[in-house]
Amino acid sequence: MSDENSTTSSPTADTPAYRYTSELAQEIEVGWQDRWDAAGVFETPNPVGPLGDAELVAERGEKLFVQDMFPYPSGVGLHVGHPLGYIGTDVFSRYKRMTGHNVLYTMGFDAFGLPAEQYAVQTGTHPAVTTDANIATMRRQLRRLGLSHDTRRSISTIDPDYYRWTQWIFSQIFNAWYDTDAEKARPIDELIAEFDSGARTTHDGHDWADLSPSERDEVIDDHRLAYVSEAPVNWCPGLGTVVANEEVTADGRSDRGNFPVFKRNMRQWMMRITAYADRLIDDLDTLDWTDAIKSMQRNWIGRSHGAKVHFASAAGPITVFTTRPDTLFGASFMVLSPEHPYVDELADESKRDEIAAYREQAVGKKDFELQDDTREKTGVFTGAYATNPINGEQLPIWIADYVLMGYGTGAIMAVPCGDERDFEFARKFGLPIPAIQQPPAEWFADHGIEPGLDTTNWPTAYVGDAAYVQSAGTPAGTEPLDLNGIDNTAEGIAMTNAWLEAHDAGEATINYKLRDWLFSRQRYWGEPFPIVYDEDGRPHTVPDELLPIELPETDQFSPRTFDADDEFSNPESPLDRLEDWVNVELDLGDGRGVRSYRRDTNVMPQWAGSCWYQFRYIDPTLEERFVDPENERYWMGPRTDIRPDHPGGIDLYVGGVEHAVLHLLYARFWHKVLYDLGHVSSIEPYARLYNQGYIQAAAFKDEREIYVEASEVVEEAEIDGEPQFSFHEQPVTREWGKMGKSLKNAVSPDEMYEQYGADTLRLYEMAMGPLDASRPWSTRDVVGQYRFLQRLWRNMVDETTGDCTVVDEPADDETRRLLHKTIDVVRTEMEALRFNTAIAKLIELNNHVTKLDAMPREVAEPMVLMLAPLVPHVAEELWAKLGRSVDTDGSITYVEFPVADPDLLVDDTIEVPIQVNGKVRSRMTVAADASEDDLEAGALADEKIVAALDGGTPKKVIVVPGRMVNVVV
RNA sequence: GCCGACGUAGCCCAAUUGGCAGAGGCACGGCCUUUAGGUGGCCGUCAGUGUGGGUUCGAGUCCCACCGUCGGCACCA
Incomplete structure (x- = not known):
């Protein structure tokens, strides 16, 4: 909104020369930023290696690794909502430096990705050029905020020296397999050795010794953690690429670009993240993350305990997954997904046409349409029957699109009395609904019906614990199973599982919703795969010493894109066209000498670079390895001194909640592979995760429901107590949303620097509420923090002469006690990232001192020190005015934070x-x-x-x- | 529908975790400064914690139910 009653103004003739105006603030800020850079104040030593300085490491104190989720360098620059988390981590890092910590704190750029490529396609400018320019802009904006990054450690994912190691890690994953006995990844060579020695046999029982070399390759490739597979993937013609499950929104569109996505079988790279499903769930318990994020991850992985049960049919055993094997006596029909491979064989001649028609309409539906649970049930009887192993009953087999091929086995046993969906289906098609549990009396009362086991008047299925009835009677020749009278499902499940296993009719199992990670993209602006194919089409990794495989130069950045709705188009990667690059002569070092190969023309998804960047922050310039093991152990090793089950990783990782499943799941997966292969000592990448809130801002829509520029909206007189707004004399309506370009409500930090300076902006963002809460931006409130800094300044500096007015007389008792109480609270609040309350206490202290005749030095110095993490520039300036810079190496950065005298707290x-x-x-x-x-x-x-x-x-x-x-x- | 977070002044937010509802900022009013506006200074105004119950000597805080807002998941067998 326009700030017509702007509270600041340019200094006029009568403004004292040394008043803390925005001009003076900016002068101070830029000056200190230059001095910090020149002196390398924020450079942090490693124990060993190129950035090593063991002596300084010891001097600085306990290690602390603080990291922000790094940004994509957008072309439009920052708005004031972006740096909220960055300011928080900076304040924390600065505070920790003053309390005896060696703090690793820097910022990199996640710079591969679609926007730069789309811009390149439009303009013909190489994405590297625009991306570099964007990074330069962001570096300038971040520096202007006064963030205390070790800039030597900044990395960018598009830098070949960086993606060399992204490719190297891919090779590691490709050359590894998951040993389910050892529950860890191991090098693929060890698998080959076990096959060779006979210690391990192939899954299908073929003798390894009898296999041809290419058959052996096939077996090995099937074990790799990165593998090529022909599988249903999400094809997005509008983007011209495939995308991962995690990148598809609930309504079946791409999260980037909002184009329709279609399920198609295609040959693509996959990562075997499912091998880690259990560890990814179980290790959540060792992490200091919010329950919200943990439950989102658990949800996404979707582990459910149940059983597989085999039903004999004419086409062979139909295996179903169920979480309730104890309800097997209540199964009255079976349902297969329309795509189930048995359907053709099972279908009765008389039903063929009906089935074919049903399948056609079902296949035409998108995933999200199938997942709409309000849709009326549809389905077709196949004419075939399957045998219920528990009682030998013949169950009619139906196909219906409420059973999804992508979950479980694509087939279910229907237990209509205990499952709402099956109940609905049974009612619609007149199938029997046998009761197998005795619902409690309240259940009948709630539904207003007479208690009884005649389900014809039941309005719905009964789901829950209740005593079993009609749950006995197993086929001749089997051990009898009788659940009747048992009243808890856990026991019923255990008994049924035991029966199934004893009779080879099924077994307890665990099912996951998580699918393997689709890892290839048909784009230009990403990391090339370190893979070449031989004349048989077998993939091989390029030897490590030939990395990086650099992105080839071209001026054709676009994949072939298609009409967004053209489901049956096929991806064509921009790299496919570069024949000179694709065809190579290489010696892979496998003893076969130089041969001809074709390069893989996919690129990695944007998530690849962010899966491991914390390691490179540790050793950004190391040539020999992606990180030195000793440095990794120092910065990220498990802190068993804090907690016996501490998994290691970054001490504080701050970022938005939107990465709850994508980035955080992928990064944990890569980290665990690197751990299994012995490359790192930590088990998890991010020991503590803190989700900062969003800054929201008012957005305004005109009568056409189109957003208008929020900065040009004027507030009108209230009507009925409701504020009214107008844009160019036209009434507009207000709503609240995330600050950004699309809602036309962005406020640039540059405006804030100009009007108030970076220290005021920092202070305002930290003072407006707790770091993890989302709150609305209000430009007119910023002035409060500006006034505070002005009062602080005036308490110590003569506005006309610029001289320090602090006196050496001791403070009175009341002031001294207030000071020490403030120190005590500020320390506690800083530790807990509650900067808003720390700031309130400091304002209170300053307001108190304002009433005194003069500022005593014994208050001024600790006050400046306490403010230094929050408003580092003005604190440095005041520290210098107090004459203390000379004896603290010119900067306040490593001066000890004040300690409260306990005697003065009572x-x-x-x-x-x-x-x-x-x-x-x-x-x-x-x-x-x-x-x-x-x-x-x-x-x-x-x-x-x-x-x-x-x-x-x-x-x-x-x-x-x-x-x-x-x-x- | 399921899961999770959150409801305190006109607005943004505190409250030693069961012990005086108000720390801080904005807005608003008065006075001082100023030719004036602005800036700056001083003083001041407003609520009883979304609703209804319960536990307790005592509830913003704990328990139950409901309402509302936001986020995630959703025919997941």
Whole structure:
């Protein structure tokens, strides 16, 4: 909104020369930023290696690794919503440097990705050129905020020196397999050795020795953690590429670009993340993350315990997955997904046409349409039957699109009395609904029906614990199973599983929703695969010493894109066209000498670069490895001294909640592979995750429902207490949303620097609320923090001469006590990332000092030190004015944070409230250490209390020493 | 539908985790400064915690139900 009553103004002739105006603030800020850079103040030493300085490491103190989720360098620059988390991590890092920590804190750029490529396609400018320019802009904006990054450690994912190691890690994953016995990844060579020695046999029982070399290759390739597979993938013609499950929105569109996505079988690279499903769930328990994020990850992985049950049919055993094997006696029909491979064989001649028609319409539906649970059930009977192993009953087999091929086995046993969907289906098609549990009386009462096992008047399925009925009677020749009378499902499940396993009819199993990670993209602006194919089409990794495989130069950046709805188009990668690059002569070092190969023409998804960047921050310039093991252990090793199950990783990772499943799941997966292969000592990448809130801003829509530029909207007089707004004289309506270009409500930090300076902006963003809460931006509120800094400045500096006005006289007792209480609270709040309350205390202290005749040095110095993490520039300037810079190497950065004197935290006397029946009726001043008896006596003698009692006798007197007295009548 | 977070002043937010509802900022009003506007200074105004119950000497805080807002998942067998 326009700020017509702008509270700042350019200095006029009568503005004192040394007032803390925005001009002076900017001068101070830019000056200190130059000095910090020149002196390398924020450079952090490693124990060893190119950035190693063991002596300085010891001097700095305990290690602390703080990291922000790195940004994509957008072309439009930052708005004030972006740096909220960055300011938070900077304040924390600066605070920790002052309390004896060696802090690793830097910022890189996640610079591969679609926007730069799309811009390149439009303009013909190489994405590297625009991306480099964007990075330069962002670096400038971040530097201007005063962030204390070790800039030597900044990396960019598009830098060949960086993606060389992204490719190297891909090779590691490709050359590894998951040993389910050892529950870890191992090098593929060890698998080959086990096959060779006979220690391991192939899954299908073929003798390894009898296999041809190419058959052996096939077996090996099937074990790799990165593998090529022909599988249903998400094809997005509008983007001209495939995308991962995680990148498809609930309504079946791409999260980038919002184009339709189609399921298609295609040959693509996959990562075997499913091998890690259990560890990715179980290790969540060792992480200091919010429950919200943990539950999102658990949800996404979707582990469910159940059983597989085999039903005999004419086409062979139909295997279903169920979480309720105990309800097997209640199965009255089976349902296969229309795409189930058995359908053709099972279909009765008379049903063929009907089935074919049904399948055609089902296949035409997109995933999201199938997942709409409000749709009416549809389906077709196949004419075939399957045998229920538990009782030998013949169950009709149907096909229906409410059973999804992508989950479980694509087939279910239908238990209509206990499953809402099956119940609905049975009702619609007149299938039997046998009851197998006795619902409680309340259930019948709730539904207004007479209790009974005749399901014809049941309005719905009964889901829950209840005693089993009609759940016995197994086929001749089997051990009898009788669940009747048992009243908890856990026991019923266990008994049924045991029966199934004993009779080869099924087994307990675990099913996951998580699918393997689709890893290839048909784009230009990404990391090329370190893979070449031989004349048989077998993939091979390029030897490590030939990395990086650099992106080839071209001026054709676009994949072939298609009409967004052209489902049956096929991807064509931009790299496919570069024949000179695709065809190579190489010696792979496998003893076969130089041969001809074709390069892989896919690129990696944008998530690849962010899967491991924390390691490169540690050793950004190391040539020999992606990170030195000793440095990795120092910065990220498990802190078993803190917690026995500490998994290691970054001490504080701050970012938005939108990465809850994508980035955080992929990064954890890569980290665990690197751990299994012995490359790193930490088990998890991010020990503590903190989700910062978003800055929201008012957005305005005109009558056509189109957003208008928020900065040009004017607030009008209220009507019925509701504020009214107009844009160019036209009424507009207000709503709240994430700040950004699309809602036309972005506020640039540059405007804030100009109007107030970076310190005020930093302070405002930290003061407006807790770091993890989303809150609305309000430009007119910023002035409050600006006034605070002005008062602070005036308390120490003469506005006309610029001289320091701090006096060396001791502070009075009250001021001194307030100072120490402030120190105590500020330390606690800083530790807990509650900067808003720390700032409130500092303002309170400053307001108190403002009333004094002069600022005593014993208050001024600790106050400047406490403010240094929050407003580093003005703090440095005041520290210099106090004459202290000379004896602290020119910067306040590593000066010890003030420590409160515990003796000054307790007052001699305190005022305690006296309550009658919990209501405050009076107050009295007593010695801080007054005994319970004294307090009780004092309270009962208080005249207001005597009056309130009015001669009555108190029933009881509750005394909380140091707090209050409550007289109960 | 399921899961998770959150509801305190006109607005953004505190409250030692069961012990005096108000720390801080914005807005608003008055006075001072100023030729004036702005800036700056001083003083001041407003609520009883979304609703209804419960536990307790005492509830913003704990428990139950409901309402509302936001986020995630969703025919997941």
